[in-house]
Amino acid sequence: MQLQSTCPYCGVGCGVRVEGQTDLQISGDSEHPANYGRLCVKGSALAQTLGEQGRLLAPKVDGQTVSWPEAIDAVSSRLSAIVAEYGPASVAMYLSGQLLTEDYYVANKLMKGFIGSPHVDTNSRLCMASTVAGHKRAFGADIVPGCYADIELARCYILVGANMAWNHPVLFQRIQACKQQDPGRKIIVIDPRRSASCEGADLHLALKPGTDLLLFNGLLSFLAKENQLDHNFIKAHTEGFSEALASAQQQAGTIEQVALGCDLPPEQVDAFYRCFIDEPLTLTLFSQGVNQAQNGTDKVNAIINCHLATGRIGKAGRGPFSLTGQPNAMGGREVGGLANQLAAHMDYSQNADIELVRQFWQAPNICHQPGYKAVDLFEAVERGEIKAIWIMATNPVVSMPEANRVRAALEACPLVIVSDIVSHTDTIACADIVLPATGWSEKDGTVTNSERRISRQCTLLPAPGLARHDWQMICDVAKAMGFAEHFTYAGPAAIFAEHAALSAYQNSGQRAFDLSGLMHLTAQQYQDLAPVQWPVNHKYPKGASRLGADGQFYTPSGKARFIAVSQQQNAELAADHLLLNTGRIRDQWHSMTRTGRAASLLQHRAEPFLELHPVDAEQLGLIDGGLARLSNSLGQMDARVRLTEAQRSGECFVPIHWTEQFSSRGRCDVLVPALVDPVSGQPALKQAQVQINPLNLHWQVWLILKPELDELLWPLCRSSGYASKQKSAQTVLYHLQLAESDLATTADSGLDPTKLQLWLSALHIQPELSSQALSLGHYRAAAFEAEQLSCCVFISLQPLNLALEYLDQQFNKELSLNDRRQLLTGRSNSGEPQSAVICSCFQVREASICAAIREGCNSYQQLGQQLKCGTNCGSCIPELKALIASEITTQGQSL
Numbered sequence: 040m041q042l043q044s045t046c047p048y049c050g051v052g053c054g055v056r057v058e059g060q061t062d063l064q065i066s067g068d069s070e071h072p073a074n075y076g077r078l079c080v081k082g083s084a085l086a087q088t089l090g091e092q093g094r095l096l097a098p099k100v101d102g103q104t105v106s107w108p109e110a111i112d113a114v115s116s117r118l119s120a121i122v123a124e125y126g127p128a129s130v131a132m133y134l135s136g137q138l139l140t141e142d143y144y145v146a147n148k149l150m151k152g153f154i155g156s157p158h159v160d161t162n163s164r165l166c167m168a169s170t171v172a173g174h175k176r177a178f179g180a181d182i183v184p185g186c187y188a189d190i191e192l193a194r195c196y197i198l199v200g201a202n203m204a205w206n207h208p209v210l211f212q213r214i215q216a217c218k219q220q221d222p223g224r225k226i227i228v229i230d231p232r233r234s235a236s237c238e239g240a241d242l243h244l245a246l247k248p249g250t251d252l253l254l255f256n257g258l259l260s261f262l263a264k265e266n267q268l269d270h271n272f273i274k275a276h277t278e279g280f281s282e283a284l285a286s287a288q289q290q291a292g293t294i295e296q297v298a299l300g301c302d303l304p305p306e307q308v309d310a311f312y313r314c315f316i317d318e319p320l321t322l323t324l325f326s327q328g329v330n331q332a333q334n335g336t337d338k339v340n341a342i343i344n345c346h347l348a349t350g351r352i353g354k355a356g357r358g359p360f361s362l363t364g365q366p367n368a369m370g371g372r373e374v375g376g377l378a379n380q381l382a383a384h385m386d387y388s389q390n391a392d393i394e395l396v397r398q399f400w401q402a403p404n405i406c407h408q409p410g411y412k413a414v415d416l417f418e419a420v421e422r423g424e425i426k427a428i429w430i431m432a433t434n435p436v437v438s439m440p441e442a443n444r445v446r447a448a449l450e451a452c453p454l455v456i457v458s459d460i461v462s463h464t465d466t467i468a469c470a471d472i473v474l475p476a477t478g479w480s481e482k483d484g485t486v487t488n489s490e491r492r493i494s495r496q497c498t499l500l501p502a503p504g505l506a507r508h509d510w511q512m513i514c515d516v517a518k519a520m521g522f523a524e525h526f527t528y529a530g531p532a533a534i535f536a537e538h539a540a541l542s543a544y545q546n547s548g549q550r551a552f553d554l555s556g557l558m559h560l561t562a563q564q565y566q567d568l569a570p571v572q573w574p575v576n577h578k579y580p581k582g583a584s585r586l587g588a589d590g591q592f593y594t595p596s597g598k599a600r601f602i603a604v605s606q607q608q609n610a611e612l613a614a615d616h617l618l619l620n621t622g623r624i625r626d627q628w629h630s631m632t633r634t635g636r637a638a639s640l641l642q643h644r645a646e647p648f649l650e651l652h653p654v655d656a657e658q659l660g661l662i663d664g665g666l667a668r669l670s671n672s673l674g675q676m677d678a679r680v681r682l683t684e685a686q687r688s689g690e691c692f693v694p695i696h697w698t699e700q701f702s703s704r705g706r707c708d709v710l711v712p713a714l715v716d717p718v719s720g721q722p723a724l725k726q727a728q729v730q731i732n733p734l735n736l737h738w739q740v741w742l743i744l745k746p747e748l749d750e751l752l753w754p755l756c757r758s759s760g761y762a763s764k765q766k767s768a769q770t771v772l773y774h775l776q777l778a779e780s781d782l783a784t785t786a787d788s789g790l791d792p793t794k795l796q797l798w799l800s801a802l803h804i805q806p807e808l809s810s811q812a813l814s815l816g817h818y819r820a821a822a823f824e825a826e827q828l829s830c831c832v833f834i835s836l837q838p839l840n841l842a843l844e845y846l847d848q849q850f851n852k853e854l855s856l857n858d859r860r861q862l863l864t865g866r867s868n869s870g871e872p873q874s875a876v877i878c879s880c881f882q883v884r885e886a887s888i889c890a891a892i893r894e895g896c897n898s899y900q901q902l903g904q905q906l907k908c909g910t911n912c913g914s915c916i917p918e919l920k921a922l923i924a925s926e927i928t929t930q931g932q933s934l
């Protein structure tokens with residue numbers, strides 16, 4: 040039987056088809072309008088992330104495993120006691136764009152209507168809040184005017200602060216396919232880094248970080264100067280144009296002013312502006328590089344201003360397009376999951392809306408004021424004002440700015456409840472009560488993607504252990520707190536029907552979010568719901584592809600608003616500091632609780648890394664492949680150095696994904712100050728300042744072990760020196776780097792036998808087989824259990840090119856004496872040289888790809904024919920193109 044569902048990662052929201060009952064085969068859904076059959080590397084590896092290993096299988100209260108009735112009783116009685124003593128505003132929820140809309144809806148309803156606390160915020164605050172605020176300012180409602188089908192209709196794509204090739208890969212592939220069909224189409228990338236999205240772009244503006252507002256204000260001025268404004272549209276459908284233009288002209292009246300402020304060549308600015316003028320079918324796609332800034336909301340409005348000025352909005356093939364980061368960031372916005380919202384796109388600004396929601400919910404304790412946004416929320420926890428917090432499906436100890444402060448605040452908080460799918464996260468380590476949640480493939484409900492399209496996520500597998508759906512836990516707690524009448528649902532279909540009915544309640548068109556056409560679905564119709572874009576109502580019975588096409592918006596006047604914005608001075612970079620940019624990588628998702636389980640996804644980037652320009656590296660004494668410590672007054676992060684000219688000098692980049700479950704010191708947000716956009720409250724996650732020093736840990740250690748030993752050994756190994764962890768097919772691999780004092784007496788004396796023995800004993804490793812030349816710093820050993828390999832150790836002063844796949848394959852089988860000897864060499868007889876995996880789908884390594892290029896493959900298509908790389912999900916195609924360009928350049932130089 041074949042079932043349909045939706046990928047749980049990024050905001051593209053790709054449809055998947057699933058076959059099999061226990062061993063699932065997952066492929067792209069050729070009928071889903073988000074992807075038409077495509078999947079990126081993360082979606083393609085979904086089946087590898089399933090299974091019970093590492094899952095949280097039973098509730099725990101104060102470290103003790105308990106039954107569900109005991110867990111619900113502990114949660115509800117402790118919450119009730121805190122509310123009774125300190126009032127409802129002493130409890131909070133911190134939710135997630137990973138939750139389904141139905142989970143989100145009941146959480147929001149319980150807090151804002153029944154417990155009576157407005158302090159419900161979500162990790163979407165870190166990702167989308169500035170876009171929400173920008174949309175509301177411009178359109179009067181949080182609407183995305185366009186749709187994905189505009190990609191095929193557009194002729195110019197402007198990617199702003201969005202590395203779509205890695206973060207929204209399937210949409211990027213759609214753009215690439217259009218470009219391939221018609222090379223006259225233009226791709227312009229606006230990003231300080233030369234990211235993978237720049238491969239094949241017509242123009243890359245590597246602007247100074249944070250100056251995109253100036254660039255778009257310059258574009259507005261230029262449009263006016265060149266008489267390219269749509270005066271009819273401006274007059275009939277907008278307000279505030281003169282003020283916005285005056286503000287833009289003041290700072291960005293000439294190309295030279297813009298070029299100087301953005302640190303760009305004037306001719307590049309000119310080329311961008313002329314391209315915008317020449318090509319009316321323009322989509323401006325933006326994401327975290329725009330949102331995650333102290334002026335994120337203003338940047339969003341600067342982009343929208345240019346589209347309003349040219350009337351390019353809500354029409355086929357044109358418009359500003361916000362790319363949501365998470366699979367259900369949009370669903371969270373719909374139910375009111377942000378602290379400044381109430382429900383169903385209503386907020387606290389009008390008493391009538393508050394009364395409407397109160398009536399609909401029959402709520403005894405409706406909130407009247409906005410609650411704390413994420414940064415303020417955790418500061419209230421720190422102050423002791425919030426005494427209980429329920430965190431669902433997210434990991435704030437990793438992802439919040441000033442993450443060490445957040446951890447300390449949670450450690451001191453009287454009641455921390457965490458619901459999650461895995462047994463260990465950095466946030467669970469602070470929890471008093473841990474609740475096992477169902478994950479993708481077990482859950483059932485809906486999500487909404489970047490284009491307002493609601494799709495079903497369906498149950499494909501039974502819940503493992505005692506795991507429960509988030510909506511069930513929330514409703515059980517609500518019932519135990521005395522609200523049973525309002526939280527008894529037959530299932531997610533009933534919750535969705537109520538959510539849809541609230542959107543329709545007393546809505547005669549003044550609220551954009553309207554699902555009245557879906558409020559009477561039967562359970563079966565809900566089960567079979569085809570992907571549909573809201574609103575779904577009498578005006579748009581089949582959903583609406585575009586909004587604003589009729590020039591009607593949701594402001595009191597019905598007109599869209601220009602917003603006058605101006606570029607603020609960036610903070611001065613302190614002496615000896617680099618500007619730190621943070622972001623996602625191609626093969627990982629958030630804090631790796633799911634993608635970290637897929638061996639193939641840890642081959643592309645296996646450990647936390649730091650990218651910086653070779654000129655900076657030389658000044659700082661850093662080498663490619665060495666270790667670096669990033670630090671500032673807030674914290675420290677350790678990472679492997681990658682030198683790249685794609686990075687501007689004076690700036691650097693680290694990934695957001697690594698946690699203490701996978702690295703010793705890989706959490707980047709410990710370095711990021713809690714500065715927020717004043718309108719949206721979104722933290723500026725891309726503008727920390729750091730000092731960087733080499734981390735001189737000379738002893739390299741590789742430990743390859745069977746997974747059963749991981750829980751015992753990882754806490755021991757990550758506590759000294761540097762450690763990173765990687766899952767392989769059958770084993771777990773630790774790469775450690777230790778100081779002289781851990782293993783040797785002096786720097787050049789080789790391994791000290793006493794210290795080595797102590798180190799092995801501390802890890803409970805008793806080798807049966809070894810190869811050693813301690814004075815030369817050489818030690819290799821293997822330990823066995825019941826004749827099968829349980830662990831092997833390689834220690835060296837030099838990096839070792841171990842054949843990790845071969846070593847992984849030596850576990851779970853009988854080994855002959857010869858096999859055992861071979862094992863200690865760290866190589867198979869005929870192994871492929873070890874290098875980074877570029878194509879995760881077919882595990883094709885960089886060394887093989889470069890060899891094929893040297894032998895004559897000079898296009899990614901030829902590489903695909905020869906090695907299969909890039910022929911499944913296509914996520915690696917930008918890197919294949921970059922390798923071809925770099926190998927050809929190298930060959931040219933050596934001629």
Ligand code: SF4
Pocket residue numbers: 046047048049050051052053074077078079080081082083207208209210
């Ligand atoms: S682009 Fe990739 S991660 Fe995003 S929804 Fe599609 S398959 Fe999932």
